[in-house]
Amino acid sequence: HREQVGSDFDALIAADQRIEPRDAMPDEYRQTLIRQIAQHAHSEIIGMQPEGNWITRAPSLRRKAILIAKVQDEAGHGLYLYSAAETLGVDRAELLDRLHEGKQKYSSIFNYPTLTWADCGAIGWLVDGAAIMNQVPLCRCSYGPYARAMIRVCKEESFHQRQGFEILWNLMRGTEAQQAMAQDAADRWWWPALMMFGPPDSGEAAKGGHTAQSMAWGIKRFSNDDLRQKFVDMMVPQAEKLGIVLPDPQLRWNAERGHYDFGPIDWDEFWRVLRGDGACNAERITQRRRAHEEGAWVREAANAHAAKQAAKQKE
Numbered sequence: 001h002r003e004q005v006g007s008d009f010d011a012l013i014a015a016d017q018r019i020e021p022r023d024a025m026p027d028e029y030r031q032t033l034i035r036q037i038a039q040h041a042h043s044e045i046i047g048m049q050p051e052g053n054w055i056t057r058a059p060s061l062r063r064k065a066i067l068i069a070k071v072q073d074e075a076g077h078g079l080y081l082y083s084a085a086e087t088l089g090v091d092r093a094e095l096l097d098r099l100h101e102g103k104q105k106y107s108s109i110f111n112y113p114t115l116t117w118a119d120c121g122a123i124g125w126l127v128d129g130a131a132i133m134n135q136v137p138l139c140r141c142s143y144g145p146y147a148r149a150m151i152r153v154c155k156e157e158s159f160h161q162r163q164g165f166e167i168l169w170n171l172m173r174g175t176e177a178q179q180a181m182a183q184d185a186a187d188r189w190w191w192p193a194l195m196m197f198g199p200p201d202s203g204e205a206a207k208g209g210h211t212a213q214s215m216a217w218g219i220k221r222f223s224n225d226d227l228r229q230k231f232v233d234m235m236v237p238q239a240e241k242l243g244i245v246l247p248d249p250q251l252r253w254n255a256e257r258g259h260y261d262f263g264p265i266d267w268d269e270f271w272r273v274l275r276g277d278g279a280c281n282a283e284r285i286t287q288r289r290r291a292h293e294e295g296a297w298v299r300e301a302a303n304a305h306a307a308k309q310a311a312k313q314k315e
């Protein structure tokens with residue numbers, strides 16, 4: 001039976017066909033997807049916090065309405081992703097427990113603070129920009145439910161990125177203080193955004209990484225470094241349009257490579273943040289646990305309602 005599972009699965013992957021929940025799949029493939037989709041879902045819901053921090057202080061009613069909608073979108077993305085993970089045979093309650101116990105990761109980027117309003121612009125422009133770069137290829141992921149969830153997520157992320165760009169665009173056309181605020185936000189978010197793509201493809205940091213296997217399975221379509229390079233190439237002209245100087249003196253066009261060269265990334269900082277030692281790790285998890293506990297009555301009410309409906313149908 002195991003051999004049959006292997007050959008059907010391999011044939012589907014070789015033909016670049018989608019694997020669906022009903023299909024047999026190797027356990028390692030299933031576990032890799034659960035790990036990645038859960039981490040992705042956790043990132044979406046933890047990612048509500050940095051910007052949620054500014055909802056009460058958005059500078060106008062229009063900005064407040066946009067920000068509320070955006071933060072709600074992130075919650076929605078979390079829900080699609082937990083649902084996609086559930087098709088692999090895990091329970092979302094269990095995944096949330098693993099997040100709350102620190103046993104599953106969420107993106108490093110959400111452990112940085114949002115100090116000024118311009119940070120909402122920088123998150124939209126840089127963080128959502130990086131998210132799109134990473135997630136558009138996931139629309140072609142070999143696992144059907146994940147790939148389909150990504151289509152809508154990417155459409156919404158594109159809107160988020162435009163709204164971030166527009167916040168910074170307006171600040172850069174404002175007073176000197178507003179321009180300085182936008183520049184400062186870009187200075188603080190640029191390097192962490194580059195780290196979002198994950199550790200480099202080669203060297204010590206790449207050991208134990210998942211990229212080669214995930215690419216062979218059609219989960220990842222590009223390596224971390226390739227996506228990071230695409231992101232830099234996309235962002236440099238946008239920064240020039242904005243009038244923002246990216247905080248990297250080594251950033252320059254390399255005509256031979258046809259790409260921008262950029263300076264070294266501080267991977268020690270990345271691993272420190274992953275170990276829990278970033279500026280906001282403790283705050284993010286405490287807030288998440290509190291939200292979960294405060295939401296217990298909603299889950300109980302939903303379960304009671306579902307049980308009542310099920311009983312009615314039996315009658």
Ligand code: ACO
Binds near residue numbers: 043047198199209224
């Ligand atoms: N933050 C936290 N952990 C990370 C990050 C990051 N930015 N990048 C890599 N890691 C972790 C990996 O989870 C892995 O840890 P694990 O073995 O304990 O699970 C380890 O670092 C090694 O990395 P890789 O071998 O590159 O891992 P992987 O193949 O899973 O690639 C990546 C990482 C690119 C993030 C991939 O999981 C992915 O594309 N995920 C979907 C997108 C996503 O999660 N986005 C979240 C942020 S965007 C947003 O929410 C708006």
